Amino acid sequence: MWVDRKIHQYHIWRCLIIVVLSDLVNELKIFVRKALGNSFEHGYPHIERVLNNAYEIVDHEELDIDRNILTITVLLHDIGRLIGEPHAYYSSLFAKAYLSDRGVSSDVIDCVVNAILYHSYSYVLEHNIKPICEISKILSDADKLDALGVVGFIRVFLYGERVGRSLKETMDHFNNKILNLHKLMHYRYSREKALKLRERILEMLRYLNDELILENKV
Known part of the structure; x- marks a missing residue:
């Protein structure tokens, strides 16, 4: 009887967490779309492509993870670009403050x-994350993956033009x-x-x- 009651309480607790995180996902999608705009390079279209890549990895590798937490992480991973570089650091600060304010567990x-900091190639090299x-x-x-293929090719030139890189x-x-x-x-599919x-x-x-x-021959 005691075990059944504990199991029931656990399921109620789990459902409440899912509902709360689901609400955060919906809230963040609206906020991030407005904040990052429609830039092909690092705007909301980039977020959507990364999210699709992430879901594909989870499905192909059959990973047991909370998709709400994954989605929240992807939505917030570049928000620090609104402040500057290192964008991963600023994104992580925003994520920590935002999620703490909404009572998300530590x-x-x-x-x-950690995921936001670890996604940055340069930040990992500098800080050994x-x-x-x-x-x-x-x-x-x-x-x-979004830095590769034709999409990645275009994004590299867009970024280079924006920051003043030479050819x-x-x-x-x-x-x-x-x-x-x-x-x-990290994964075979990737x-x-x-x-x-x-x-x-x-x-x-x-x-x-x-x-x-x-x-050059002309």
Whole structure:
């Protein structure tokens, strides 16, 4: 009888958490869409693509994670770009304050904050951040997949134009970072998809190189 009562209480508690997190997801989608805007590079379209990548990873790898927590993490991972760099750090501060204010448990907040910090290639290199939960690995892979393929190719040039990179600096960025992202993937599905998208990047770069050579001959 005591065991049955405890199980019943656990299910009620679990349902309440799901409802609360679901409400936060809906609230955040509205807020983040308005805050980040429609930029193809790092606006809400990027958030949607990363979210789709994350769901695909979870489904293909059959991972047992809370999708509400994953969604909240993805929605908040780039919000710090509104402040500046390091955007992962500012995003993590916002996430911690926002979730704490809404009574989310400390273990969930720790996971979300770690995932946001861990998704940033440069922040990980500088601060040696390690993943403490599965969602950290999922977000890292999902975000990096959006830097590959034709989408990634376009985003690199959009970002380079915005920050004033030269063409040589942009090409170096492809060689030094983008073309090596497949090595950082945590899951088999992510690595396989990254390698396919990497081939598209290489093909686009070959086309670009051919056209630049023709221009130089004129």
